[in-house]
Amino acid sequence: MSKSTARRLPRPWGIETLLILIATCAIGWAVVAIACLMVGSTGIGWPNGDVLELRMEWTLVASLVGASLALSGVTYQAVLRNPLADPYLLGVSSGASLAVFLWSMTSATILAHLSQQAAAFIGGVATLAIVFSLSHRRGKLEPLTLLLVGVIVNAINGAFFLLLFHLGGQQDIARAFRFLAGGLQQDLTPAQVWLVCGSFVISLVSLLGMSGQLNISMLSEAEAQSLGVRIDRLRWASMVIASLATASAMAISGPIGFVGLVCPHLGRLLVGNDQRRLLPVAVALGAALLAIADAASRRLGQVPVGVLTGFLGGPFFLFLLWQNRKRAEGQR
Amino acid sequence: MNELLSASNLSFAYSQTPVLKDVSLKLFAGKVLALIGPNGSGKSTLIKLLCGHLHGSGQIIIKDRPLRSWRKRMLARTVAYLPQSPTYIDSDLVSDVLRLGRACYWSAFGLESEQDLAAVARVSALLELDDLLDRRMDALSGGQRQRVFVGRCLVQEPSILFLDEPNTYLDLKHQVDLLKLLQKLAHEHGLAVLLASHDLNLAGAFADELLLLSDGRVAARGDAQTVLRSEIIGPAYGLEMAELNESNYRFLFPKLQEQQEANQ
Numbered sequence: 001m002s003k004s005t006a007r008r009l010p011r012p013w014g015i016e017t018l019l020i021l022i023a024t025c026a027i028g029w030a031v032v033a034i035a036c037l038m039v040g041s042t043g044i045g046w047p048n049g050d051v052l053e054l055r056m057e058w059t060l061v062a063s064l065v066g067a068s069l070a071l072s073g074v075t076y077q078a079v080l081r082n083p084l085a086d087p088y089l090l091g092v093s094s095g096a097s098l099a100v101f102l103w104s105m106t107s108a109t110i111l112a113h114l115s116q117q118a119a120a121f122i123g124g125v126a127t128l129a130i131v132f133s134l135s136h137r138r139g140k141l142e143p144l145t146l147l148l149v150g151v152i153v154n155a156i157n158g159a160f161f162l163l164l165f166h167l168g169g170q171q172d173i174a175r176a177f178r179f180l181a182g183g184l185q186q187d188l189t190p191a192q193v194w195l196v197c198g199s200f201v202i203s204l205v206s207l208l209g210m211s212g213q214l215n216i217s218m219l220s221e222a223e224a225q226s227l228g229v230r231i232d233r234l235r236w237a238s239m240v241i242a243s244l245a246t247a248s249a250m251a252i253s254g255p256i257g258f259v260g261l262v263c264p265h266l267g268r269l270l271v272g273n274d275q276r277r278l279l280p281v282a283v284a285l286g287a288a289l290l291a292i293a294d295a296a297s298r299r300l301g302q303v304p305v306g307v308l309t310g311f312l313g314g315p316f317f318l319f320l321l322w323q324n325r326k327r328a329e330g331q332r
Numbered sequence: 333m334n335e336l337l338s339a340s341n342l343s344f345a346y347s348q349t350p351v352l353k354d355v356s357l358k359l360f361a362g363k364v365l366a367l368i369g370p371n372g373s374g375k376s377t378l379i380k381l382l383c384g385h386l387h388g389s390g391q392i393i394i395k396d397r398p399l400r401s402w403r404k405r406m407l408a409r410t411v412a413y414l415p416q417s418p419t420y421i422d423s424d425l426v427s428d429v430l431r432l433g434r435a436c437y438w439s440a441f442g443l444e445s446e447q448d449l450a451a452v453a454r455v456s457a458l459l460e461l462d463d464l465l466d467r468r469m470d471a472l473s474g475g476q477r478q479r480v481f482v483g484r485c486l487v488q489e490p491s492i493l494f495l496d497e498p499n500t501y502l503d504l505k506h507q508v509d510l511l512k513l514l515q516k517l518a519h520e521h522g523l524a525v526l527l528a529s530h531d532l533n534l535a536g537a538f539a540d541e542l543l544l545l546s547d548g549r550v551a552a553r554g555d556a557q558t559v560l561r562s563e564i565i566g567p568a569y570g571l572e573m574a575e576l577n578e579s580n581y582r583f584l585f586p587k588l589q590e591q592q593e594a595n596q
Contacts, residue, residue, distance in 0.1 A: 009427055009449050009452060009453060009456075009465065010427070011449075012444040012445060012446055012448060012449045013442055013443060013444045014443055014444065014445070015441075015443055018441060018443070208441055209440045209441055211441065211442050212435060212438045212440075212441065212442020212443075213435070213442070215432060215435070215442070216432065216435050218419070218421060219418075219419045219432075220415065220418075220419045222380070222383075222385050222413065222415050223413070223415060223418060223419060225383070225384070225385055225404065226383055226385075226408060226411070226412060226413035227408055227432065227433070227435045227436055227488070228404050228405035228406075228407065228408030228409070228435060228436030229404070229435065230404055272423070272425075272428070273421055273423060273424055273428070274428065275442075276441070276442040
């Protein structure tokens, strides 16, 4: 190996590099999370006793949801080969919202025996099952078909939602609105939080395990096959895992926009396109961003987090696009 | 000669339309075989069958084992394939693209070894890509980009290399450079190379053997002197051809004047 080449090639992606990156991401998130604990509704300072415990719970839940959304965002964008893909593209959000609205409207159906979180999870997963079953052709998932079916199912869910909105009473609408605005819920049971946490950890480890292959999924099917990747199996496994992570996070948070879309792009600005580096970095960014948004929401008198991420995410995404274009032009 | 691939009686149809009929061929280490034939004659389909991307009837044996019994990862370490229009992300660096070629050697979590990087460095030196390693893919010329894609294939350390019209989008100089490189890889590094080409004369000049496909069948095979004859190529392409012999090479070109008169 010539010296000049050895210098230009980065170090091999070994287990040490992976562990160092994960540790760096965890420390970065922890610093942000500790700062967020200091933010209260009336002022900034280190809290004590019950207040600290409460803020810790909120910060952890926010981080968990943000991390799950970013994890799904990276996976969706890689598998669907679409930089605008976000975790709600396949209908998790519209399905969960519909289920929650149904749950809040009726006490006669089986949904009434469930918690709101369980209803949201079931709605999200049922929509995903419909999208996947309509998209596959002889067991193969085509990114473009998946994307189109997702858009159509979302639109149909939206129409149903409007119909229910039309039929529902003021009380039902107000009850469902709290979920739809995308606010982290504060009446969660420890079991619910642990379930989401477990689902996130399993999804993270599985997708990190596939992260090398996710790089190949950006290529054409023929190229992926000739590089030894079973592309159909990879698409199924990664999309199902990422979608379940989204559904379980959404069950406790409602639809929170832009985190799953922006964090992968922000991560790309920091570490490039390689999914092996991008996954942990985007996950840490997602966790940190939603923790910050949650702290800001506290300071601003409990403005729903989804509203904040929507207001801040849009312009921020435009800024990222502008930065990216400037950088690309600079290198040409 | 060391036989690496043997395909016999391959046939394939898209829905009800037959595309390949009873095609047989062998690939040997150190030899370049060029597939020639008009558009729609089945060149790309044949390559896809040989790679295992399509499944038809007939038998394909690679290194004494049927193609279907190969595990995908192991096959990728033996056979590399360059499609007509390879995919890339504009912002990817050349080194990123080359490293992807080692995906079939990575373990879970995409973990790489020192050997993976050493293979990339060897190929980078061989293809003179050292100075381009930090460049973005969208900052390369068409010729440089094609060299990077050939590099990605070589990083797989294959014994067999399939290339589907690798000269597309290249000017004459870059076409010649690429074919010289493929010839060198075969003759000096022992690769079996199969390339589909529309340029009969360049294919004839660089390949050890030509295989002419016409309407999904093998219309002729042999060296350039045997296959590049007006009475063989003319009917396959539906053109009147003229021959020119120069310094041991035979060149073919269409008789344009007669063609124009016939059209009138």
